[in-house]
Amino acid sequence: MTTAKTSTETLAGTPTETSTETPAGTPAEIPTATEAAKMTVSPTAPKIVRAQIMHTPQQQLAEADLQYWSDGALAFDDKVLAVGSFAEVRRQYPTAAVIDARDSVLLPGLIDVHVHYPQVHMIGAMGMTLLTWLKTRTLPEEANMVSDTYARVAAGNFVNSLLANGTTTALVFGAHFATAQAILFDEALRQGLRVTSGLVLSDRNLRSELETTPEQAYAQSQQLIETYHDYARLRYAVSPRFSLSCSDAILDVSRSLMAEHPEVWLQTHINENHDEIAFVAELFPEAKDYLDTYERHDLLGNKSVFAHNIHVSDDELARLAESGSSVAHCPSSNMFIGSGIFDMNRHFDAGIPFALGSDVAGGTGFSLFKEALMSYQGQMLLPDGYPLTAAHLLYLVTRAGADLLAHDNIGDLQVGKQADFILVRPPSGSSLSHVLAHSPSAEASLSAIFTLAREDSIAATYIAGEQRFAAGSGLSPS
Numbered sequence: 001m002t003t004a005k006t007s008t009e010t011l012a013g014t015p016t017e018t019s020t021e022t023p024a025g026t027p028a029e030i031p032t033a034t035e036a037a038k039m040t041v042s043p044t045a046p047k048i049v050r051a052q053i054m055h056t057p058q059q060q061l062a063e064a065d066l067q068y069w070s071d072g073a074l075a076f077d078d079k080v081l082a083v084g085s086f087a088e089v090r091r092q093y094p095t096a097a098v099i100d101a102r103d104s105v106l107l108p109g110l111i112d113v114h115v116h117y118p119q120v121h122m123i124g125a126m127g128m129t130l131l132t133w134l135k136t137r138t139l140p141e142e143a144n145m146v147s148d149t150y151a152r153v154a155a156g157n158f159v160n161s162l163l164a165n166g167t168t169t170a171l172v173f174g175a176h177f178a179t180a181q182a183i184l185f186d187e188a189l190r191q192g193l194r195v196t197s198g199l200v201l202s203d204r205n206l207r208s209e210l211e212t213t214p215e216q217a218y219a220q221s222q223q224l225i226e227t228y229h230d231y232a233r234l235r236y237a238v239s240p241r242f243s244l245s246c247s248d249a250i251l252d253v254s255r256s257l258m259a260e261h262p263e264v265w266l267q268t269h270i271n272e273n274h275d276e277i278a279f280v281a282e283l284f285p286e287a288k289d290y291l292d293t294y295e296r297h298d299l300l301g302n303k304s305v306f307a308h309n310i311h312v313s314d315d316e317l318a319r320l321a322e323s324g325s326s327v328a329h330c331p332s333s334n335m336f337i338g339s340g341i342f343d344m345n346r347h348f349d350a351g352i353p354f355a356l357g358s359d360v361a362g363g364t365g366f367s368l369f370k371e372a373l374m375s376y377q378g379q380m381l382l383p384d385g386y387p388l389t390a391a392h393l394l395y396l397v398t399r400a401g402a403d404l405l406a407h408d409n410i411g412d413l414q415v416g417k418q419a420d421f422i423l424v425r426p427p428s429g430s431s432l433s434h435v436l437a438h439s440p441s442a443e444a445s446l447s448a449i450f451t452l453a454r455e456d457s458i459a460a461t462y463i464a465g466e467q468r469f470a471a472g473s474g475l476s477p478s
């Protein structure tokens with residue numbers, strides 16, 4: 001097994017270039033955004049990035065309101081030092097180098113609370129609903145992760161894809177193989193991504209290669225927790241796949257791991273598809289509903305994240321809320337494999353925290369902009385849908401995810417938070433560039449970004465003040 005220590009050593013060789021910073025003084029000395037994309041940021045030297053800036057620092061979805069500066073600036077080292085108008089920030093940091101990104105919109109780093117690493121190579125498997133999709137395409141692909149060579153390629157492509165889409169933090173459903181899981185942690189460590197993830201546990205109803213035993217699940221999870229949890233930006237999540245593929249013994253192992261390591265997270269799936277729910281009811285005849293299959297093993301709580309939860313009873317909602325559990329809302333996946341539309345209003349009224357997950361590869365890609373658009377469209381279609389605004393969408397892909405994952409140092413651009421941010425710059429001549437050039441307001445611009453911006457509009461991704469992706473850098477060759 002590769003280890004965190006090994007990766008730390010290789011971190012010294014990260015492919016960032018030596019700084020060629022140009023100190024700011026006159027506009028002629030300010031590098032363009034393209035030049036800026038090549039610069040390495042020293043965490044100790046304050047810098048300013050000049051751009052249109054937007055964020056939603058409020059604490060609740062209902063309060064989400066856009067705070068923005070049309071000629072804004074963010075001063076940062078590894079943390080946000082100042083944010084405001086360019087004139088104000090420049091006065092505070094008169095000698096800091098300036099990255100001129102006036103052709104870009106600066107947003108907080110995006111946060112994906114449900115995405116599957118071993119499914120990176122199978123996005124777009126059409127024509128199936130959940131159980132057929134799993135059996136026909138997904139599980140055979142996940143079985144390929146038994147090969148360390150294949151897992152390394154998948155991990156590289158997965159982490160690169162997140163960064164290229166502006167995602168700086170993710171709760172990741174991992175692999176069924178301990179070595180493949182370690183490879184993901186090592187790759188995230190190497191590239192600086194904030195990742196919470198874990199070995200996926202199952203012992204029935206999958207392919208035999210993907211099934212483990214309670215003893216092996218416990219031993220391998222323990223080892224991974226000891227190696228990776230709370231190491232740099234990595235955290236561990238105990239990850240029983242779903243009750244359909246887990247016996248009581250595996251769910252009990254999950255309980256033991258959570259009891260022995262109360263600081264780690266738990267992630268699983270629930271109430272996604274009618275056939276899945278009926279199958280789980282057959283497997284657990286003594287359980288009163290799907291949630292009860294987890295509840296009876298003490299798997300609910302404020303570190304537990306349940307993906308989907310589309311077909312949920314009022315009683316389950318009340319118990320989820322009481323336990324402090326959260327839900328990952330994955331609209332593109334829910335539509336792509338025909339599972340249904342998330343009832344946001346009922347979750348909101350019940351007080352259950354939720355944020356957005358791309359759920360690649362039931363989901364249709366890594367872009368949380370598209371995910372937010374799908375959420376908006378779903379709510380528009382429901383008779384009683386939540387009336388989402390662009391500010392709500394920004395909140396759901398930034399601050400909501402930070403709060404759900406208890407990352408109190410990210411999610412918006414307030415002074416003192418980690419400098420996780422992205423630059424959105426539409427390709428020259430694209431329809432988004434035309435819309436932004438004629439936009440009447442910041443809200444209209446943000447709405448257009450959610451509607452039209454995708455991977456090709458992410459110019460740069462910064463984590464803790466370090467540039468981890470730049471458009472055109474060719475980081476994802478496989």
Ligand SMILES: [Zn+2]
Binds near residue numbers: 114116173269307359
């Ligand atoms: Zn999932």
